[in-house]
Each structure stands twice: as C-alpha cells, then as structure tokens.
Amino acid sequence: THVIAEVSSHAIDLRRVDSCDFDIGIFTNLTPEHLDYHVTMENYFQAKKRFFSEVLPQSKKNIVNKMIINGDEEWGQRILKEVSLPSINYGTGSKNDVRAINYDLSLKGINAQIDLVGEEITIQSELIGKFNLLNILAAMAGAKALGISSGEIKLGIEKLKRIPGRLEKIESSLGISVFVDYAHKADALQQVLENLVQFRKKRLITVFGCGGNRDRGKRPLMGNTATSYSDLTIVTSDNPRKEDPLAIINEIEAGIDKQKVKKMIAHSSLNGDAVHAYIIVPERRDAIATAIHLAQKDDIILIAGKGHENYQIVGTKKHSFDDRIIAEEALNLRGNE
Known part of the structure; x- marks a missing residue:
C-alpha cells in the first residue's frame, strides 16, 4: 500500500522523479559522496534541497507536513530555513518535534522515551546504536505525518528485529x-x-x-x-x-x-x-x-x-x-x- 523510495541526488538533479507525486520526503543527513558528479558539497546540497523546494511542493498528495527533516544536522537546519514547506523535524535536540527525551543504548538494543509531537511514548528496539535511534525517530516522524497512530508506530518499531547488513x-x-x-x-x-x-x-x-x-x-x-x-x-x-x-x-x-x-x-x-x-x-x-x-x-x-x-x-x-x-x-x- 505504500512505496518507500531512496531517491538519489542524481535522480533529483536530472529530474527523473519530477513527475512523481510523493506524500512526504525525509532528509537524514549529508556527507561527502558523489563529488565526482556534484564537485562541491554545496552543489550536492542544492540537488538534495531541490527535492523539498521543487519536487514535493508540486505533489498532488494532500499531506500537510510533507517535509521530515533531521533537525540536529546542519544541512537539515538549512533546509528548514530555506524551504517554506510545512515540516516535522526530528532528533535528540530539545527543539525537535519528534525527539528522544531519554534513551539508553547497549549491545542489546535501544530503550527510549520519545516525544512524538507532544505525545509521549516508550519504545524498545533490538537495533544498535545512536544512528539507529535517529533512524527510528525519522520513521516515527514520517509515520506521524502520514496519520498513523502512535500505537501502530510503537508496534512497528518494536517488531523490526534487524536490518540486513546494517550493524x-x-x-x-x-x-x-x-x-x-x-x-x-x-x-x-x-x-x-x-x-x-x-x-x-x-x-x-x-x-x-x-x-x-x-x-x-x-x-x-x-x-x-x-x-x-x-x-x-x-x-x-x-x-x-x-x-x-x-x-x-x-x-x-x-x-x-x-x-x-x-x-x-x-x-x-x-x-x-x-x-x-x-x-x-x-x-x-x-x-x-x-x-x-x-x-x-x-x-x-x-x-x-x-x-x-x-x-x-x-x-x-x-x-x-x-x-x-x-x-x-x-x-x-x-x-x-
């Protein structure tokens, strides 16, 4: 019923996805890669930003908060400042809409108390590490934007036991x-x-x-x-x-x-x-x-x-x-x- 697509910067820059009607877009981070194509990090960022400034706004889907942005990340903060589209931001910082209030990380997994846009829920996950906590927050923010209930979000997070080849x-x-x-x-x-x-x-x-x-x-x-x-x-x-x-x-x-x-x-x-x-x-x-x-x-x-x-x-x-x-x-x- 849902399609989740990882959209490359090449696809955005070459306008391969311009005709797609996306419900939401999630920005996680930006690190040096594909510079053989983009040459500079600024060019790379502008290609990614175009998804939020041009591709998402033209979507016919009736979702209020189309942008889901990592508010802890400097490039994410730039998107929030430079693109005037309703958004939900996530991270561990206190200013985020979806944030980890308290969390414990171990080799057994993640225990976290989450503020989900004003609603507090507790989750347990077998995934390892802080970057997986951030991925969980991104997924929760995206699900919230799509109108999925907090109970279903919690169940979905806790049912996922592993991601093949990712820690x-x-x-x-x-x-x-x-x-x-x-x-x-x-x-x-x-x-x-x-x-x-x-x-x-x-x-x-x-x-x-x-x-x-x-x-x-x-x-x-x-x-x-x-x-x-x-x-x-x-x-x-x-x-x-x-x-x-x-x-x-x-x-x-x-x-x-x-x-x-x-x-x-x-x-x-x-x-x-x-x-x-x-x-x-x-x-x-x-x-x-x-x-x-x-x-x-x-x-x-x-x-x-x-x-x-x-x-x-x-x-x-x-x-x-x-x-x-x-x-x-x-x-x-x-x-x-």
Whole structure:
C-alpha cells in the first residue's frame, strides 16, 4: 500500500522523479559522496534541497507536513530555513518535534522515551546504536505525518528485529560480539565505530577493505578512520573488481599513522594483546576467520563494507560471498575447537 523510495541526488538533479507525486520526503543527513558528479558539497546540497523546494511542493498528495527533516544536522537546519514547506523535524535536540527525551543504548538494543509531537511514548528496539535511534525517530516522524497512530508506530518499531547488513549482529556463544555492516565510506565507518566504541569492554577489532574501480580518495581516509577507533584493524579486500587487491590495500595503508599504529603479522600472539595494531590479510574469507580466531571474550568485531551483499566481485565475475555466512562458519568452527 505504500512505496518507500531512496531517491538519489542524481535522480533529483536530472529530474527523473519530477513527475512523481510523493506524500512526504525525509532528509537524514549529508556527507561527502558523489563529488565526482556534484564537485562541491554545496552543489550536492542544492540537488538534495531541490527535492523539498521543487519536487514535493508540486505533489498532488494532500499531506500537510510533507517535509521530515533531521533537525540536529546542519544541512537539515538549512533546509528548514530555506524551504517554506510545512515540516516535522526530528532528533535528540530539545527543539525537535519528534525527539528522544531519554534513551539508553547497549549491545542489546535501544530503550527510549520519545516525544512524538507532544505525545509521549516508550519504545524498545533490538537495533544498535545512536544512528539507529535517529533512524527510528525519522520513521516515527514520517509515520506521524502520514496519520498513523502512535500505537501502530510503537508496534512497528518494536517488531523490526534487524536490518540486513546494517550493524547486523551474528549470534555467538563465545562471548564475542560480531557485527556486519555496509559502511563503505569513511564517515559511515566512523559513525558505526563511534557507536561500538562506547560498548567496548576489551578490544574492538575491525575488518574492512575498499572497492576497486571506485573512489580512490576514500581509501586512506578509511584506513585512518578504522585504525583510529579500533584496537586491531584487519585490512583486506572488498570487491576488488579489475584492480589489484594489494594495490588497493597499499592506498588504504597510506592513511594509517604508523607512529601510533603498529603493523604486525597475522599471528596468534595477537590474542588478547593490548597493542594498537593493524594487519593485512588480503583474502576476505581469511580476514574474517582471522578476526574470529584472535578475538577473546568481551571483544567486539566489526566486519565492514559489504553488509547485506551476497557476492564478491573479482575481475568481472561475481562470486557467491556473504560476510554473515562466513562469520557464522568461523564462529562455529571456533566453537568446535
């Protein structure tokens, strides 16, 4: 009965969605991406803003508050100032229409007391981290604008157990917390790691790589981000495509501060070590297995970059590959040792 579409900045700029009658539009955030097309962040913003200033107003749908905007985000605040369309803004700040009054975040999920445009409700979610709390607030604001009751909103939020490949937890009986996430840009990786760091009891171990034949500029940035937040980083392949995986890894390494982060060899002596280090394991399957082999009770493992994808592109061929399945297999093997 409803269609939820992720509308790209390219689609907005090239007027591909101008003939669509949208009920509402939700703005979450804006971070550096697609600059090969937009060139500057201002151009990127203007493309996104056009959805709210031109596309939504011409919709024939009879919804009062068509704009749902992240009021905590600086680009969102600009849209609220520059576009004169009725809106509902959301976030954790006190001036938002939909806001988290109190909230508790843990590896078990989210407990939050929400002000839903003047109505107070409590929700429990199995999703992890503050960015998922913000996503929940966005969904609640959107549902409110569409006239959905608070009871139905609460039920919908609490029924959602996981989002495939988005900080998706892989069950383990070893006392290790393993997560798979699609984060494949520096800012997305930073968001995920910032969320996981606050739950760290011992080590945070990150496995990641960068895709081939894609934005090379993000590779050193991701190397810096991963090693800045992680106790142990395992640099590996993503979808290398037509590039040499080792060449991609070399460009990732260029962003790592060698004065602060020690390069080591994948070795069992890393078990439980407090040293701030990184290792290179080019084969992704081996990298995931290495992380799980090295992890100890209360460690957190993040496997980043591919998330829900069930393939790996090497050359021009797609091979069956799913981080979640590989992680489960490695955990089962470790549990049977």
